[in-house]
Amino acid sequence: MRKLPILVLGLLAACESPVEPVDPDDVLAETDAALRTNKDPNRLVVYNLNIENMLFDWKDLVHDMARDELRPDLFTVQQVTDADEVRRLAGFMSQRLGADYTGVVAQAHPTDQRFQNQITPRPTVTTGIVFRTARFDVETRTTWMPWGRGFAEQPKTCDERSNHSGYETLRLKLNDKLAQKSVAVVSLRHWTWHSCNTKNVAELDDGFDRGANEHPGLGGGSALHIVAGDFNESAFEGDGSYKCWYRQLNRSVPQAACANDRNFGFTEPAYEHCDGDRACTNRLTGIDFLFVRRGDGAKTKTDHFNVVEFDEAHRSSVATTGGDGPSNIRSRDGYNDQGESYSQHKAMRAWVYYE
DSSP, X not given: OOBOOOOOEEEOHHHHSOOOOOOTTOOOOOTTTTTTSOOOTTEEEEEEEEOGGGOSOTHHHHHHHHHSSSOOSEEEEEEEOOHHHHHHHHHHHHHHHSSOEEEEESOSSOOOBOSSOXXXXXXXXXXXXXXXXXXXXXXXXXXXXXXXXXXXXXXXXXXXXXXXXXXXXXXXXXXXXXXXXXXXXXEEXXXXXXXXXXXXXXXXXXXXXXXXXXXXXTOSSOSEEEEEEEXXXXXXXXXXXXXXXXXXXXXXXXXXXXXXXXXXXXXXXXXXXXTTOHHHHHHHHTTEEEEEEETTSSOOOEEEEXXXXXXXXXXXXXXXXXXXXXXXXXXXXXXXXXXXXXXXXOEEEEEEEOO
């Protein structure tokens, strides 16, 4: 097993977040923050986003979180630059949401750069998980590279693993101090040009017991499993039927299983929100997904699913700050926002339950 030192970045915005110039987005936390903190031990508020190195107007999303009914408990992120950047993200969340957040990354100082070149030099990339500090402690942390190699004009294979830090899978087993239960959380990004999802989702369940990428998968002893990220593949075939990997993950799909007849028993909040309507599920997911599974095998209850639209987040920023100031400033960050939306991907949120 690839056991690495636990890199826990305890983040109290008042004392550890990087100092930033005052701008319209730097507003005080809501006065009702305590009332909007999830106090139900049976419920977790989960967000996921490929945050695209925070190159865009990412603070809009945090402002939208602040206006939501409940604060996040967990936030899985992909394409975060490094430990410093996840510290900045969790620090701003702590400041804006009135609750302390902690960030963990797969690699503190990755060497591989993002492929898109909005800014020069191109930032490095890794995966991360941000969680509410008062609720969780880290029990274990493991990482591994998923299967999938080859670029667009090259031979592609599912027999080799990705060799780029932007695709490293991060798994945390967290102790939920409020619920007195363990939860396994996975943040993933599968290879852009050849995702190999069928093989990768099987390994999530089975683990892998050889070499540098040895890992337990989701492992045992957890009351809840949460798998979220950028799968880099739609759930649908060209004829509108569900792809094999999605049918295997989603226990609710009323359709024959794949050739190997495995059903991993997950619930997908988007699918449940859509009551199984394919067009709705396709519109709300794209290539980003959130799956949850109870450790006892029973179907997981989920509700309050939402995809945070870009204009919704923009309106939240305007409503709370009186304008829509930039998230990145050249004099401070070395570049300005690379677009008006908070990312090139859309965040999804769901409430999920242990029982």
